[in-house]
Amino acid sequence: MSRPFRVDAVLVQAVIAGALSFAHLHDLAEAAGQTGWKAWAYPVSVDLLLVAVWRRLRTERSGLAWFWFLVALVASLGANVATAGLLDLEHVPAWLRIVVAGWPALAFLGGTLLAHQPAKRPSVPASEPKPRPVPVVNRPEEPASAPEPQITTPEPTPALPEATTPGTTPAVPPALVDHARKLAADHRTRTGTDMDTATLRARLGVPEDLAGAIVAQLA
Numbered sequence: 001m002s003r004p005f006r007v008d009a010v011l012v013q014a015v016i017a018g019a020l021s022f023a024h025l026h027d028l029a030e031a032a033g034q035t036g037w038k039a040w041a042y043p044v045s046v047d048l049l050l051v052a053v054w055r056r057l058r059t060e061r062s063g064l065a066w067f068w069f070l071v072a073l074v075a076s077l078g079a080n081v082a083t084a085g086l087l088d089l090e091h092v093p094a095w096l097r098i099v100v101a102g103w104p105a106l107a108f109l110g111g112t113l114l115a116h117q118p119a120k121r122p123s124v125p126a127s128e129p130k131p132r133p134v135p136v137v138n139r140p141e142e143p144a145s146a147p148e149p150q151i152t153t154p155e156p157t158p159a160l161p162e163a164t165t166p167g168t169t170p171a172v173p174p175a176l177v178d179h180a181r182k183l184a185a186d187h188r189t190r191t192g193t194d195m196d197t198a199t200l201r202a203r204l205g206v207p208e209d210l211a212g213a214i215v216a217q218l219a
Contacts, residue, residue: 021076022047028079031089032100042100045107046075052114068110075103172213180204180214 025043034042049072056065083089087096183203187195195203201211 018047021080024083025076025079027083027089028096029100031092032097033092034100042103045104046072046079049107049110050076052111056114064113068114071106071110172210172217176204176206177214177217181218184218 022043025046026039029042030039049068053065053069053072056062057069082096180200183200184195187193187199197208197211197215200215201208204211204214206214
């Protein structure tokens with residue numbers, strides 16, 4: 001179902017106002033010496049500058065946009081007021097001819113600056129990420145480690161003396177006698193009896209005559 005056509009009063013008013021302003025700018029440019037198509041190009045230039053300013057003001061309220069808005073507004077409003085009988089269009093002053101002649105360069109500069117200058121985007125503060133809660137993991141208690149066994153370093157066995165000839169009493173080093181005395185004391189503590197020669201010989205790994213000499217010194 002098609003909608004009924006209705007005339008928008010605001011749109012009609014905008015068209016009428018635009019047409020009148022367009023005609024006033026044309027008349028002023030023609031009176032200032034711009035004839036032919038050049039007189040029609042002036043109102044187009046002013047209106048295009050207003051459109052460029054309006055588009056910039058929608059995204060950014062900067063000082064540059066407001067400046068060129070005032071320039072385009074003065075050009076449009078000044079032409080409307082000047083053609084209302086306050087200015088003799090037959091004898092336009094020289095300064096107005098200069099302004100009209102320099103308007104194309106001024107409008108080109110304003111339109112270029114508005115079109116090519118990047119608009120400033122509002123800076124959005126970056127929201128700081130909230131720290132995530134760290135899950136608490138209940139770890140099982142580690143069992144107490146068993147005490148390490150103490151390793152006793154065996155005492156070094158004294159060097160055995162060189163073999164002696166039969167019939168002679170071998171010389172016993174004092175360190176070997178001390179070591180044999182410790183072994184005998186340990187044997188007495190464990191068994192309650194004195195260590196005999198055969199046992200001492202087996203523990204020390206020495207010849208029989210040397211074991212007898214050591215036992216003689218331990219007695």
